[in-house]
Amino acid sequence: MIEVRHLTKSYGPKKAVNDISFTAEEGQVLGFLGPNGAGKSTTMNILTGYISSTEGQAFINGVDILEDPIKAKSFIGYLPEQPPLYFDMTVDEYLSFVYSLKKCKLPKKSHLNEICDIVKLGDVRGRLIKNLSKGYKQRVGFAQALVGNPKVLILDEPTVGLDPKQIIEIRTLIKRLGKNHTVILSSHILPEVQAVCDRIVVINKGRIVANDNADTLARNLSADHKLVLHIEGGSDEIKKILTSIGDVERVFVGRQVDERVYEYHVEAKEGVDVRRDIFKKLAARNYPILLMRSNELSLEEVFLKLTTGDEYGGAEKLETKFDRMEKGEESK
Amino acid sequence: MTAIMKRELSAYFKSPIGYVFIAVSFLFSGFFFWFFTLSVGSTDVSTVFLGMFYVYMIFVPVLTMRLMADENKQRTDQLLLTAPVGLMRLVAGKFLSAYCVFMLGDIVMLIYGVVMSFFASVNWAIILGNFCALALIGAVFVSAGLFVSTLTESQMVAAIGSIALNVALALINVISSVIPVQFISDALRGISVFDRYYEFTTGIFSLSGVIFFISVVVVFMFLTVRVLERRRWA
Numbered sequence: 001m002i003e004v005r006h007l008t009k010s011y012g013p014k015k016a017v018n019d020i021s022f023t024a025e026e027g028q029v030l031g032f033l034g035p036n037g038a039g040k041s042t043t044m045n046i047l048t049g050y051i052s053s054t055e056g057q058a059f060i061n062g063v064d065i066l067e068d069p070i071k072a073k074s075f076i077g078y079l080p081e082q083p084p085l086y087f088d089m090t091v092d093e094y095l096s097f098v099y100s101l102k103k104c105k106l107p108k109k110s111h112l113n114e115i116c117d118i119v120k121l122g123d124v125r126g127r128l129i130k131n132l133s134k135g136y137k138q139r140v141g142f143a144q145a146l147v148g149n150p151k152v153l154i155l156d157e158p159t160v161g162l163d164p165k166q167i168i169e170i171r172t173l174i175k176r177l178g179k180n181h182t183v184i185l186s187s188h189i190l191p192e193v194q195a196v197c198d199r200i201v202v203i204n205k206g207r208i209v210a211n212d213n214a215d216t217l218a219r220n221l222s223a224d225h226k227l228v229l230h231i232e233g234g235s236d237e238i239k240k241i242l243t244s245i246g247d248v249e250r251v252f253v254g255r256q257v258d259e260r261v262y263e264y265h266v267e268a269k270e271g272v273d274v275r276r277d278i279f280k281k282l283a284a285r286n287y288p289i290l291l292m293r294s295n296e297l298s299l300e301e302v303f304l305k306l307t308t309g310d311e312y313g314g315a316e317k318l319e320t321k322f323d324r325m326e327k328g329e330e331s332k
Numbered sequence: 333m334t335a336i337m338k339r340e341l342s343a344y345f346k347s348p349i350g351y352v353f354i355a356v357s358f359l360f361s362g363f364f365f366w367f368f369t370l371s372v373g374s375t376d377v378s379t380v381f382l383g384m385f386y387v388y389m390i391f392v393p394v395l396t397m398r399l400m401a402d403e404n405k406q407r408t409d410q411l412l413l414t415a416p417v418g419l420m421r422l423v424a425g426k427f428l429s430a431y432c433v434f435m436l437g438d439i440v441m442l443i444y445g446v447v448m449s450f451f452a453s454v455n456w457a458i459i460l461g462n463f464c465a466l467a468l469i470g471a472v473f474v475s476a477g478l479f480v481s482t483l484t485e486s487q488m489v490a491a492i493g494s495i496a497l498n499v500a501l502a503l504i505n506v507i508s509s510v511i512p513v514q515f516i517s518d519a520l521r522g523i524s525v526f527d528r529y530y531e532f533t534t535g536i537f538s539l540s541g542v543i544f545f546i547s548v549v550v551v552f553m554f555l556t557v558r559v560l561e562r563r564r565w566a
Contacts, residue, residue: 048414052564074416084411086339088346100335101415144411 007056016042018206029178031197032186039206040186048078077150083141087130104148119143134161155185209306227266230291235262247272336425357437360387365444381462393494396477401490419557434470457535465532468545475552482559
C-alpha cells in the first residue's frame, strides 16, 4: 500500500510537485498520467527515496520513506525512466548483483529463473547488457524491479521502447502483478493507462487534476446531450436549421472535415434527445448526415479537458472567430 | 556491501583499468627498485617507496575516477540509492573494491624486500614501515578519489580533481612552512599527510600515525555519504 500526503517538491521557486495526496491500495494498479514535465517522475523518485520531498510525507506499507528509508525501500521494486543497467555485465550477472544488493532471501536460482520467464529474457541471459536492443534493456530493467518479489512496484513509463507485441505482453504482466501487488505506473500514453489501471491520477504542472477510476473519470466528464455531427452542405444554412430546433441550445461549427463537410457541436437541453429531430429536419432539406455521435469524451479528450480546460479542442475559439467574421470585424 | 564490492571488482577486471593500474604499479616500482637499490648496490628502499608515493598520487585517481561519476552519468545510482542499502555500506563497498586493486599493485613491494634478502641483510623494520606508510597513504588517495568522483558525472573531471586534491594533501607541509602566521602554520603541520608518512619510513610504527590516516579516510568517506545525502535533499 502506498499513501502520499501533501507532497511538495520545490526546486528553488519552482514547484515540481505541488501538494499531492493519493492512496494506492494493495491489489490495485494506479496510473499516473500527465504530459511531459508534469511531475510524474519527480513523485516516483520521492516515493522510492531517491530524492526527498520538500514537504509532506510518503508511506510505503505504513513506513515513512524519510523516517526509515531502508525498510521502506525493501518493499519497493523500482523501474526508473531510464533503466539503471550496468552495460559491462551480462543479464545473469546483473540480476544476481541486484539479488544480493537487495539482500533477497528467496532461493536464488529458481527466483531469477522465474523472473526471466515472466519478462521473457530466457535467450539473452548470457549476453552483455550493452549489446541488447532497447526493448530487451527495458525488460532487464523490469526484471530488476521484480527481484525479491517486492510488494510495491513503481514503474516509470514501463513500455517505452517496446514493440507493440511486447507492449501488450508487459501490460498483461502488469495487470497480473497488480492482483497481489500495489503497482504505480506512469505514462503519458492514455490507452495504456486505460487498459491497465484500476485508478487514474491525472497530474498537470505538479498538481493533481483528477483522481478517480478509469470509467468514472470518462463518464463524469462526458455528456450525452452533447452531439457531434458531420454534415455535408453550407455551414451557415445548416447552423440555422440546427439552431431552429426547439431544444437545441447552442450550435458550434467546428473544423472542415472534407469539401463541403463541416463538423458541428450541438448542445441540447440537458436530458433531451434531439437526434431524431435533427435527422428529420436535415433530411427534409436534403442535407446528408455523415456522422452523428454523442459527445462521450474519450480518455484522451478528458485528459485534454483536464489539462488544458478546452473541451472542444479549439472549436469554441473557431466559433467566436466565425461570429466576428460575420460581423465583418475580422476584415479589418 | 559485499555485493557492491564484488561488482566493482569485476568491473575493474572487465575493463582495462584494473590491469593498467597494476601494470603501471609494477612497472614503476620495478624501475625504482632496480634504479635505486639494485643498480647502486644499496638496500635502502625508502627512495623506492617515495617514488611510488608520487606515482600513486597521480595514478590512484585513474582507479577511483569512475566509481561514482559513471553511476551518476549512467543513472545507475538510481538502483543503488533506491535499494535497501545504507549509504555508508555503499560507500564502503566502493572504497574497498578500489583499495583491493590498489593493494594488488602495492603488494609487490614486499616481494622486492624478499628478493633483496637473498643477496644482503635487509632492515625489515624499514621495509615494513615504508610498506605500511604506502598502504595507508593509498587508502587516503582512494577515499579522496571516491569523494571527488561523487561530485561529478565526468570521469575526466573526477580524475583531474582527485589528482589536484592528492597533490594538495601531499603538499600541506610545504604550504604550512611558508605561512607566516604561527598558529595556522602549526595547525596545517598537524594535519600534514606527508609528515606522518615520513615518520613511518624511518621504520617507526606509530599508532597515532595509523589512527591519523584512518581518520582521514573516514572523513572522506563521511563527506562522500554527505554528498549522496545532499543530492536527496537538493
